[in-house]
Amino acid sequence: xxxxxxxxxxxxxxxxxxxxxxxxxxxxxxxxxxxxxxxxxxxxxxxxxxxxxxxxxxxxxxxxxxxxxxxxxxxxxxxxxxxxxxxxxxxxxxxxxxxxxxxxxxxxxxxxxxxxxxxxxxxxxxxxxxxxxxxxxxxxxxxxxxxxxxxxxxxxxxxxxxxxxxxxxxxxxxxxxxxxxxxxxxxxxxxxxxxxxxxxx
Numbered sequence: 001x002x003x004x005x006x007x008x009x010x011x012x013x014x015x016x017x018x019x020x021x022x023x024x025x026x027x028x029x030x031x032x033x034x035x036x037x038x039x040x041x042x043x044x045x046x047x048x049x050x051x052x053x054x055x056x057x058x059x060x061x062x063x064x065x066x067x068x069x070x071x072x073x074x075x076x077x078x079x080x081x082x083x084x085x086x087x088x089x090x091x092x093x094x095x096x097x098x099x100x101x102x103x104x105x106x107x108x109x110x111x112x113x114x115x116x117x118x119x120x121x122x123x124x125x126x127x128x129x130x131x132x133x134x135x136x137x138x139x140x141x142x143x144x145x146x147x148x149x150x151x152x153x154x155x156x157x158x159x160x161x162x163x164x165x166x167x168x169x170x171x172x173x174x175x176x177x178x179x180x181x182x183x184x185x186x187x188x189x190x191x192x193x194x195x196x197x198x199x200x201x
Contacts, residue, residue, distance in 0.1 A: 059149055130165040
């Protein structure tokens with residue numbers, strides 16, 4: 001098994017690797033390839049917009065050969081990010097992924113979620129203004145890489161004076177939930193099918 005190497009800041013050119021890692025971990029931690037008609041949807045919602053808006057809050061973990069095998073991306077201001085997502089990011093893809101009229105498929109539901117981002121304040125943002133997304137390929141899991149990524153991000157957020165950080169995970173991703181609890185995150189009130197966690201910085 002190839003070992004896990006170092007953590008480094010995101011750099012231009014990492015976008016395809018982030019999108020691929022996102023895809024391969026998007027189904028409650030499992031591979032989402034083929035679930036949607038277009039695999040690219042996942043990364044364009046949960047990875048790439050963060051790398052574009054906050055490249056200095058994106059960090060990559062590589063294997064021993066220098067190939068990215070995981071990342072963390074984040075925003076330091078959730079409400080401002082969601083407004084930007086709605087106003088500047090997502091309209092670029094309206095022709096590629098039109099807004100569904102109703103939710104018939106899982107893809108429809110995900111696209112409706114994307115189109116609805118930024119319409120109202122996020123419920124956790126007042127107390128935990130930053131939020132993150134973290135994904136690790138199987139070969140990088142259970143080896144301390146996730147903890148190091150989040151520790152690196154937390155230090156960067158603290159340096160900016162950010163007071164709280166949250167995340168939302170699928171309720172089916174039980175391994176992730178145990179991981180966040182070990183890192184000191186506290187469970188927050190959550191909607192059906194999801195689990196939210198927050199931590200004060």
